[in-house]
Amino acid sequence: MNLVVNTPIKDNVLEEVKVGDIVYLNGVLVTARDAAHERLLKHGFKLPITLKFLPIFHAGPIVKKTNDSWSIVSIGPTTSMRMESLEYDFIERTGIKMIIGKGGMGSRTAEACKKFKAVHAIFPGGCAVVAAERVKRVLGVEWLDLGVPEALWILEVENFGPLIVSIDTNGNNMFDERIKSINSKKFDMLKNLDRELSSKL
Amino acid sequence: MDALVRLLSNFIRTVAIRLPDDVLSALKELSSKESSYWGKAVYSLMFDNINLALEKGVPVCQDTGVLMFFIDVGTNFPYVNKLYDALKVATIKATEEVPLRPNVVEPFDEKNTGNNVGTRLPWIEWNIVPEADYVEITLYLAGGGTSLTGNAKVLPPASGFKGVIEFVLDVVSSYGLNACPPFLLGVGIGATVETAALLSKRALLRPIGSINPNPKAASLERILYEKVCGLEIGPQGLGGSTTVLGVNVEYSARHPATLAVGVSTGCWAHRRGVIKIKSDLTYELPLYKGVVL
Numbered sequence: 163m164n165l166v167v168n169t170p171i172k173d174n175v176l177e178e179v180k181v182g183d184i185v186y187l188n189g190v191l192v193t194a195r196d197a198a199h200e201r202l203l204k205h206g207f208k209l210p211i212t213l214k215f216l217p218i219f220h221a222g223p224i225v226k227k228t229n230d231s232w233s234i235v236s237i238g239p240t241t242s243m244r245m246e247s248l249e250y251d252f253i254e255r256t257g258i259k260m261i262i263g264k265g266g267m268g269s270r271t272a273e274a275c276k277k278f279k280a281v282h283a284i285f286p287g288g289c290a291v292v293a294a295e296r297v298k299r300v301l302g303v304e305w306l307d308l309g310v311p312e313a314l315w316i317l318e319v320e321n322f323g324p325l326i327v328s329i330d331t332n333g334n335n336m337f338d339e340r341i342k343s344i345n346s347k348k349f350d351m352l353k354n355l356d357r358e359l360s361s362k363l
Numbered sequence: 364m365d366a367l368v369r370l371l372s373n374f375i376r377t378v379a380i381r382l383p384d385d386v387l388s389a390l391k392e393l394s395s396k397e398s399s400y401w402g403k404a405v406y407s408l409m410f411d412n413i414n415l416a417l418e419k420g421v422p423v424c425q426d427t428g429v430l431m432f433f434i435d436v437g438t439n440f441p442y443v444n445k446l447y448d449a450l451k452v453a454t455i456k457a458t459e460e461v462p463l464r465p466n467v468v469e470p471f472d473e474k475n476t477g478n479n480v481g482t483r484l485p486w487i488e489w490n491i492v493p494e495a496d497y498v499e500i501t502l503y504l505a506g507g508g509t510s511l512t513g514n515a516k517v518l519p520p521a522s523g524f525k526g527v528i529e530f531v532l533d534v535v536s537s538y539g540l541n542a543c544p545p546f547l548l549g550v551g552i553g554a555t556v557e558t559a560a561l562l563s564k565r566a567l568l569r570p571i572g573s574i575n576p577n578p579k580a581a582s583l584e585r586i587l588y589e590k591v592c593g594l595e596i597g598p599q600g601l602g603g604s605t606t607v608l609g610v611n612v613e614y615s616a617r618h619p620a621t622l623a624v625g626v627s628t629g630c631w632a633h634r635r636g637v638i639k640i641k642s643d644l645t646y647e648l649p650l651y652k653g654v655v656l
Binding site: 221222223224225226235236237238240241243244264265266284286287288289290291292294295308309310311312324326337340341343344345347348351352355356358359362363 | 401404405408409411412415416419421422423424425426427462463464465466468474475477507508511523524525528529532533536539540541543579582583586590593594595596598599600601602630631632
């Protein structure tokens with residue numbers, strides 16, 4: 163299923179969305195990665211903006227400043243799994259409805275997605291210029307003292323995608339299945355390794 | 364020195380925005396082989412992205428990495444004394460002008476330096492070429508996602524190549540999903556943990572499709588290639604038959620008591636470029652046919 167989602171994301175919009183569906187986003191998207199998660203959850207800072215009903219993007223852009231206005235040069239997803247240990251609490255505290263990143267996330271995040279009716283979706287990694295084209299404007303930036311990659315970049319996006327849903331609001335997790343499949347293939351191929359190597363190496 | 368800095372910063376720009384010829388043709392070949400639904404969709408977006416980056420003259424990926432220079436410098440290269448400073452200044456200049464993402468964080472201050480220069484960064488590896496009057500510089504922009512895969516371990520020699528293969532597959536099956544596949548897999552074998560790790564990174568600098576001249580090392584490359592493909596990680600980890608751009612093994616002799624193994628991956632946007640600069644500052648770009656800096 164292909165779906166266009168507008169922000170703020172109303173509570174029931176995502177409930178129909180299943181793992182493997184493709185979402186395109188219109189509205190406001192905020193970047194938040196390692197340091198922003200830690201600053202909120204470990205160092206006790208108050209968020210400078212409200213993220214309730216918004217999507218966040220695990221990403222650190224390349225930006226350009228002309229006079230007083232910022233623009234996005236290149237912005238692709240970063241590895242979501244780095245935020246796994248903090249994402250449950252981040253979802254609970256902020257009320258975000260969507261997490262966009264690269265690769266999968268783990269069982270704690272899936273649990274939070276189920277409980278708080280949020281989803282995780284991936285944007286194909288490295289396709290950062292395509293993504294930058296879908297950013298219409300930089301609405302603002304907060305926590306810039308963390309450095310350009312780690313700051314909260316508040317973006318207006320149009321038709322932002324394709325975003326492939328990897329965790330849905332029922333807690334189904336596409337990458338759980340992927341990891342199980344990869345590990346079972348690895349297990350099988352290591353079984354007869356001794357015999358195989360004696361003939362080849 | 365100004366001319367050298369300009370040349371180097373233009374070279375950095377080229378590496379950030381344009382994939383080298385060997386990587387492009389390998390990606391084209393892989394995309395023609397991939398039959399999975401998601402795989403094909405991902406390749407199509409990758410090529411859109413590659414073309415758009417060139418058209419707009421901006422970095423192909425937002426993560427322009429930490430800069431790593433691997434240098435073969437002739438002892439008679441007239442700028443040998445200035446080269447270190449020129450590389451640093453060119454890095455700062457390119458960061459501002461391309462622009463690159465400022466990626467250098469001082470670990471004890473938790474501070475991003477903002478210009479891609481910091482303690483021991485950019486990373487520079489030097490080789491001396493006696494009597495030569497040129498310098499050959501390989502630049503690798505090592506992105507974060509694909510660098511997270513990096514791992515190395517010293518095995519007891521009794522583990523043998525079985526232990527090596529198990530270690531590599533453990534690393535790839537745990538982290539490969541996030542390394543922006545199809546990735547290039549580099550494996551280093553050596554005497555100590557850091558030499559194996561460095562050789563695994565050097566393995567990523569070799570041309571795609573090249574084969575180790577030692578027949579047994581080549582055989583290990585083939586075995587690992589088949590096995591990693593067999594995991595069916597697929598483009599962006601979504602499943603499929605194409606998982607790697609290639610598997611390169613580099614090695615040194617080892618200690619009788621150690622068998623060290625290192626693993627590095629290079630994401631699909633494998634930004635590894637080479638420039639050969641002669642004594643009169645004319646240059647060749649063997650991996651970028653038709654490109655003028």
